[in-house]
């Protein structure tokens with residue numbers, strides 16, 4: 001197992017009480033595998049990735065029963081050891097291509113720094129590696145790009161540079177936090193194809209964070225659906241798309257434009273709002289928006305895996321859920 | 334970059350001409366200079382003779398060209414007090430003041446930059462609070478008072494430093510500390526706030542996520558961005574320090590240009606005042622130019638925006 005996270009919890013003390021941003025989530029990724037973490041804004045996706053990187057805001061408190069990378073426990077790692085891992089074995093790509101590169105250094109300088117931080121190589125060798133990778137991510141005349149500054153590149157190009165930078169040390173795992181959200185739809189598709197191709201070529205594990213189930217359907221081997229700091233359903237991409245059991249997942253899928261419908265059609269959204277996660281929270285987090293909510297949902301609901309189903313966090317029996325899915329998504333689901 | 338430097342030198346040159354003209358006009362600010370020179374006992378005929386002798390009767394622009402032409406040859410006129418060419422006194426004094434300014438400036442940077450960076454890095458700790466106290470005291474304390482305090486401490490109570498003069502480097506210690514401490518708080522506060530902002534940016538997060546060593550993140554990735562506004566303010570502070578040298582040179586009896594300016598104003602030695610105003614203004618123009626070039630070197634966006642304009 002490349003990355004194994006068990007029972008990850010992230011609390012952030014705030015003026016109005018403790019924010020339970022992430023509450024006991026578990027997931028794992030293998031080499032060459034893509035895990036998509038999908039969920040609405042604010043459900044804790046970014047914090048989850050930052051927790052793995054040990055880059056959480058200073059106030060945030062992280063706890064987990066397992067946080068292992070290639071069999072190494074990340075929890076007990078010293079700051080220096082973690083720093084050696086970051087950028088070398090695990091790399092992260094962020095959502096904001098316009099601001100994620102340093103404006104006062106050239107692309108080349110920033111790329112070379114990464115490799116020379118982790119490897120004893122000459123500037124020349126680091127430069128060659130940078131040229132090779134810029135070419136790999138589809139940037140034309142890479143030699144010339146090295147001398148350019150971020151503001152001279154478009155958002156799409158900057159994100160390609162970010163990807164190349166993340167690959168400098170040939171990492172085993174990439175955490176990509178909504179890497180295409182800020183970009184045009186056409187560029188989005190290109191970048192995702194690129195990411196997938198690179199992942200397969202280098203055999204990396206990929207954790208792709210997104211709020212777009214359409215992206216998940218194109219990229220994922222495994223899916224974890226997050227809602228309000230919890231995983232509400234997880235499984236292989238196939239099972240999640242063919243057999244969505246949680247009302248929230250079903251809701252997300254109902255928002256997806258079906259192939260036979262026009263692409264331009266406005267997406268539906270699930271009505272209602274995510275509950276505040278400050279202070280003690282009880283019961284199913286989704287019940288305020290769930291059409292099937294019932295009195296038992298006011299008690300905490302565990303993630304369970306009944307026979308013949310994958311893990312989901314809902315009191316409804318799998319068969320009832322499947323009936324609901326057919327009703328919401330029509331036949332074929 | 335070369336284009337940027339050339340462009341900025343052009344505007345600096347224009348600014349210099351404007352500033353020179355203002356300095357030149359100063360001689361008329363106090364009324365008809367010929368009448369002044371003739372003195373209270375002088376007759377109208379004396380004044381007329383003086384007017385013709387100094388060329389005060391010619392059109393202003395001719396006088397200006399004449400004056401600036403002479404100044405370019407190092408001739409800044411004749412002092413009314415010393416009875417010798419202004420240039421003979423001025424350059425020596427100016428050298429002393431610039432040396433004092435430079436040493437003070439280095440001292441100011443040496444305390445304000447590390448303190449500003451440390452205050453940002455360890456924000457809201459005792460380090461930050463100590464830096465704040467140092468800055469507030471520096472800002473609140475009048476220069477002359479701090480100077481006297483140092484004199485009492487290091488020349489009277491514990492006599493290890495000379496009180497006055499500018500003969501050895503030891504004479505420069507207290508004046509430089511006083512002047513430097515005067516300039517340091519502004520630079521320090523700006524360094525601190527710039528660093529705090531920079532440390533929270535996405536690109537610093539990227540550097541951390543790629544495992545760049547914390548020291549390098551602080552001193553390369555964050556500092557290079559934070560220091561850009563500091564450069565302009567430092568140049569301005571250098572200018573203020575030259576102004577502050579008037580007080581400091583008086584307290585420590587240093588024969589510098591600041592003191593000369595003060596005394597020349599008291600003596601109504603107009604040619605000397607005029608030459609000093611010219612020199613100080615030109616130093617300001619040069620400082621601004623240097624700050625601009627330094628900024629362009631630090632910030633690629635600036636030099637490329639300028640090249641496109």
Ligand SMILES: Nc1ncnc2c1ncn2[C@@H]1O[C@H](COP(=O)(O)OP(=O)(O)OP(=O)(O)O)[C@@H](O)[C@H]1O
Pocket residue numbers: 012014019021039040041042043044045046047048057211
């Ligand atoms: N530094 C912080 N201080 C306090 N609260 C925070 C901080 N960072 C995140 N949060 C809160 O934690 C929750 C989860 O945030 P997170 O950024 O992980 O969401 P996300 O799923 O990535 O959302 P998005 O799709 O908008 O990026 C949110 O409610 C957010 O307001």
Ligand code: SF4
Pocket residue numbers: 246247248284285286287288290291292293294297301313314315316
């Ligand atoms: S537990 Fe209840 S409220 Fe929550 S999703 Fe299931 S049915 Fe809806």
Ligand SMILES: [Mg+2]
Pocket residue numbers: 045046047177178
């Ligand atoms: Mg996010």
